[in-house]
Structures are given as C-alpha cells and as structure tokens.
Amino acid sequence: MAILPMLESNYAHAAQTPxxxxxxxxxxxxxxxxxxxxxxxxxxxxxxxxxxxxxHENRGLTPHIEDVARRAAKAGYLAIAPNALSALxxxxxxxxxxxxxxxxxxxxxxxxxxxxxxxxxxxxxxxxGKTGCVGFCWGGAMANNLAVNVPQLGAAVAFYxxxxxxxxxxxxxxxxxxxxxxxxxxxxxxxxxYEEALKKNAVPYELYxxxxxxxxxxxxxSAARYNEAAAKLAWGRTLSFFEKHLR
Numbered sequence: 001m002a003i004l005p006m007l008e009s010n011y012a013h014a015a016q017t018p019x020x021x022x023x024x025x026x027x028x029x030x031x032x033x034x035x036x037x038x039x040x041x042x043x044x045x046x047x048x049x050x051x052x053x054x055x056h057e058n059r060g061l062t063p064h065i066e067d068v069a070r071r072a073a074k075a076g077y078l079a080i081a082p083n084a085l086s087a088l089x090x091x092x093x094x095x096x097x098x099x100x101x102x103x104x105x106x107x108x109x110x111x112x113x114x115x116x117x118x119x120x121x122x123x124x125x126x127x128x129g130k131t132g133c134v135g136f137c138w139g140g141a142m143a144n145n146l147a148v149n150v151p152q153l154g155a156a157v158a159f160y161x162x163x164x165x166x167x168x169x170x171x172x173x174x175x176x177x178x179x180x181x182x183x184x185x186x187x188x189x190x191x192x193x194y195e196e197a198l199k200k201n202a203v204p205y206e207l208y209x210x211x212x213x214x215x216x217x218x219x220x221x222s223a224a225r226y227n228e229a230a231a232k233l234a235w236g237r238t239l240s241f242f243e244k245h246l247r
Contacts, residue, residue, distance in 0.1 A: 017070040024070075027080075029120035032109040036116065037086040039066050041073035048128035049078040050154075050246040051121050053146075055114070055139030057216065060085045060098040064221045065136070072134070075239050077246075078127055080117060087113050102138070111149070114142055118150060130154050130246045132174075134238055135161055137216055147174045155245035157238050160215050163190040169197035175204040177241045179234045181213035181227070208237065 023042050028035045039061060042049055052072045056065040061083035072079035085091050085101050087109065092098050121127045132155035135143030140161015147156035148164045153174040160181055176198060180188050191207070198205045210217060210230035217227040218234060 017067050017074060019070060022070060022073050027120070030116055031087040031113045034087050034089045036082050036084075036113050037061075037091070038080050038082040038117070038120075039069055040078070040080050041066075041069045042078040042126060043073060043076060047126070049076065049126055050130040050132065050242075051078040051080060051127055052242065052246075053114070053117050053131065053133040054079055054081040055133060055135030055142045056081065056084070057136050057219070058099055058102050058138035059095045060091065060101075062095075062221070064219055068134075068136075071235070072242075075242070077132075077242065078121070078124070080121065082114060082117050084110055084113065111142075111145065114146060115150060118152065132156065132242050132246050135159065136218060137161065144176075147172045147176055150174075155242055157241060159218050159234065160184050160187050162187060163194040166193055166197045169194070169203065170201045172198075172201065172203045175241070175245045176206075177238065178205065178207045179218075179237075180207070180209050181215050181217045181230070182209055182211040183213060184215040187215060206237070206241065208234065210234065 021044050023044055025040045027040050028037050054065060054069045061081055065081050069079040069081040083091060088104055090101055131153055133143045133146055134157040136159045140158035143156045143158040144161055144164045146153055148168045148171050151173045156174045157177045159179045180191055195207055213227040213230040214225045216222060216225040218231045220226045
C-alpha cells in the first residue's frame, strides 16, 4: 500500500501547461466502427500551422497526453490527440478499464483511425499541410507504423515504442527520432536492428538512449517512472526535431 500511490498516475501533475493563448477544442472525425474524438490545441493567432499528432499510451487519452498536446501547441503547432478508444464508443476514465479495452481494438481499424487524422487535418483552414507525430509507449509503436505507412508524414518521434517490421523500414519517407529508456529491456531489444535498417535504407534518424531511465520516463504523472532530466531533454530534442523537419 505504501508504494501504490507511486504506481498510479496522479493527474494533478498533468495541468503543467496552461491553455492561456491557446485555442482548445474537442473534435470528431470519421472512424471505424464509430467516429473518433480528439483533443485539439493551437495558438490563438489566426494562421496556418504545421500539425503534430500526439498519440497516447495504452491508457487512452489521459490528462497527461492532453497536456503534451498543449506543450506542442505552445511551441507553435496545431496539435491533435486522437482517442483510440472513442472508436469503440467507450472512453472510461479509469486506467485499468481503459487498458482492458485496448484488447478490443482491431489492429486494422485502429490504424485506419489514426490514418484518418491526416484526412481530417486536410479539411482545416489552420493547417499548412506539414504533419509530424509523437507517440508514447503504445503510441510510440503507432508513430513508427505511421512512418512506415503514411508517405506524407514529415517527422515521426517515438518514445519507447515497439519497432516496425524490419522489412518495412524501406518504405519510410519521414525523418525518425527515437527515445529509449536505458532500463527498458523489453522495448530496447529491437532497437539495434531498427537502427541498422534505418541506416541501410538511408532514412534520416536520431536515436537517444537515456541511461537509468525506465519505460514511460516522460510521463510526469507517474512518480514511479518519471525521470525529470531525461524527460525534459527528450522533449527539447523533440521540438528541435520538429523545428528542423516541419518548418
């Protein structure tokens, strides 16, 4: 019981980025089998922005991921964070219930729903046509898969995400940035082969290993896993990467 509060997410820490000078909205776009809802944040100035798709962990669209979207918006992007579970018509607030629902997601439907985010963005007057993505854990794997399968993607950033099939790396057109926690042995097992394939196929990439950091080290609502130094360094590198490839 003493360590339980450390293992649970504390969303009181998720409100680190205020929505001042931002436009916040919840939108809906076509999905399978139901529409997908998404959290959107962008600067208040009326103009066209490059977009960043923010992809959540296997807990659904949490306040923490909404905060990450606001961070991207503060940096000058049109940030959209789709809720994968909304396509099932279920969006529980309880993390355990959310994790269970991920088993109901059909891989092909789920991928199509994230792909549809690109179609939705193309309908917005505040979008300039350049798109990047950043994903965490489950979302990191999705970021890698979007890089493989969406040729218009300009930049893909994956935080401790499973790697795509090595034989498909040749299809990547985006620049790729990868962040791994040094203690995350399960995910890190595929990192060397992925890096070798990126080099072989001349894909622009950056790979960073944060020694002493665990899986989910960027999640500042998890006291047991959060590594402040690694998280801040990785996010700074993410924004620099987007600046280079999306501006």
